[in-house]
Amino acid sequence: MAKGLKQNALSIVDTVTLAVAGTAPSYSLNATTAALVAAVGLAAPGALLYGALPMFGISFAFKYLNEWRADAGTAYAWVGRSVNPYLGFLSAWTFLTLSTAFMVAAALPVGVITLAWVAPQLQDNVLASAIVGGMWFAAVATLTILGVHLAASFQKVMTAIEAIALLVLAIAALVKFSAAPQNPFSLSWFSPAAFGNFPTFMAGMLIAVFYFFGWDVSSNVAEESEDSNSTPGNSGVIGMVGIVILFMLIQVTVQMGMTAEMVEANGTNFLAAFGDLVLPRPWGQIAVLAVLLSTVGTIETQMTQCARTLFSMGRDRVIHEKFAEIHPRFQTPWLAGLVITVLALFLMILSSTSASIGGVMSSLISSIGIMVCFYYGMTGLACAYYYRKVLLRSRKDLFMKGIWPVSSAIFLLILAVIQIPSLGWSVSLFTLGAIAIGCLPMIYFRLRYRSPFYFEASEWYDPDAAKVKKRVLEKV
Numbered sequence: 001m002a003k004g005l006k007q008n009a010l011s012i013v014d015t016v017t018l019a020v021a022g023t024a025p026s027y028s029l030n031a032t033t034a035a036l037v038a039a040v041g042l043a044a045p046g047a048l049l050y051g052a053l054p055m056f057g058i059s060f061a062f063k064y065l066n067e068w069r070a071d072a073g074t075a076y077a078w079v080g081r082s083v084n085p086y087l088g089f090l091s092a093w094t095f096l097t098l099s100t101a102f103m104v105a106a107a108l109p110v111g112v113i114t115l116a117w118v119a120p121q122l123q124d125n126v127l128a129s130a131i132v133g134g135m136w137f138a139a140v141a142t143l144t145i146l147g148v149h150l151a152a153s154f155q156k157v158m159t160a161i162e163a164i165a166l167l168v169l170a171i172a173a174l175v176k177f178s179a180a181p182q183n184p185f186s187l188s189w190f191s192p193a194a195f196g197n198f199p200t201f202m203a204g205m206l207i208a209v210f211y212f213f214g215w216d217v218s219s220n221v222a223e224e225s226e227d228s229n230s231t232p233g234n235s236g237v238i239g240m241v242g243i244v245i246l247f248m249l250i251q252v253t254v255q256m257g258m259t260a261e262m263v264e265a266n267g268t269n270f271l272a273a274f275g276d277l278v279l280p281r282p283w284g285q286i287a288v289l290a291v292l293l294s295t296v297g298t299i300e301t302q303m304t305q306c307a308r309t310l311f312s313m314g315r316d317r318v319i320h321e322k323f324a325e326i327h328p329r330f331q332t333p334w335l336a337g338l339v340i341t342v343l344a345l346f347l348m349i350l351s352s353t354s355a356s357i358g359g360v361m362s363s364l365i366s367s368i369g370i371m372v373c374f375y376y377g378m379t380g381l382a383c384a385y386y387y388r389k390v391l392l393r394s395r396k397d398l399f400m401k402g403i404w405p406v407s408s409a410i411f412l413l414i415l416a417v418i419q420i421p422s423l424g425w426s427v428s429l430f431t432l433g434a435i436a437i438g439c440l441p442m443i444y445f446r447l448r449y450r451s452p453f454y455f456e457a458s459e460w461y462d463p464d465a466a467k468v469k470k471r472v473l474e475k476v
Helices: 012-023 025-068 075-082 085-118 126-145 148-179 198-212 231-257 260-278 283-315 334-351 357-386 395-423 425-436 439-449 463-475
Strands: none
Touching: 012 025, 012 148, 012 231, 012 283, 025 085, 025 148, 025 198, 025 231, 025 260, 025 283, 025 357, 025 395, 075 085, 075 283, 075 357, 085 126, 085 260, 085 283, 085 334, 085 357, 085 425, 085 439, 126 148, 126 283, 126 334, 148 231, 148 260, 148 283, 198 231, 198 357, 198 395, 231 260, 260 283, 283 334, 357 395, 357 425, 395 425
């Protein structure tokens, strides 16, 4: 087996593309707009705006932590090496759980979309959608195992088509709906007062977290990127800028052209209805194409993240060391990818027993949002904790490495705690149980391997040591 991931395989264009694709703009809009509008009404653009603020704080945490340590495990390694190894493991476990659930949530709609084209009479059949979605999933998983450069090249084409399709829809919608809007544009949509009350605001924030999740894939491929300590982190921030613009633009045009009842009536097939409303047939179908490409793309990025997180953990021997094995030809963590694929397909089979695709999606979105809050929250805290000894040396460091990441983390963690009781006992039990069950493999492999990961001293930023390291690297 090869010993490591393929170095310098990805450029900054590749990693920015992965960051944008990781959030799955079209898929997120298609799957979540109805839930967002139902939760906050005309305050939906404001929810996305305010939800972006903590996400930017966490994206800067990823950027600065990546400058310290370019590791395929990202939060697992950062939290584990700076705060506590057990919290690092649970951060990774939470990510793996939510990412697998996210892939199931993505694969079901891609099955629906495919059936809408080839067998419309079956598009509302959960079992048929799960089977077709599973076929797509297996194909994408195979692509990720064949090499990160090939997967990134494929992703660039898909993301470019998707972004162009969304921009065309947004511009056409602005032109059409400005003349005769269902809801005339208003700055009040962005006002905190538009939410009406605090519980409504927090419900909107949880859904917004689901919208933005996924940009951090650029840091998972850090070991395979050019300039590995800076390119991946910068790509995550740049990707966030792009998706915020896309989300805000589409949401505003949606509200100008559709009532809440129209959005709700189309549920998880919302973007197709929006496309038909904006452009005459068959041109409105570009929205369906965008959703299909976006969904396939997010499955690919999530597979990439999961496989590399497992690779990093296997390398440290905090889980089975077999996960650290690299394919000798493709230089990818093939076993990790294979295990995640089998697990996700199994969960898709279980989800096919539900009578409603909408019900499955609603439960998964809520659960994923809670777990994302924990995963991102731990990373934000780790950033400030790692750089704690230099935060007071400059206002920039204090704000960018301390105040913003920490306040973002605290907000996300409070959001998770507040929203758990409102999810219902079944979703809450699944969410908390999925995180807690990670203690079992953590204890087992801790005793089996006695990995140095659990015994080495915690690390923090030492500016003097960093200067020496920089001089050494410059000489090399």
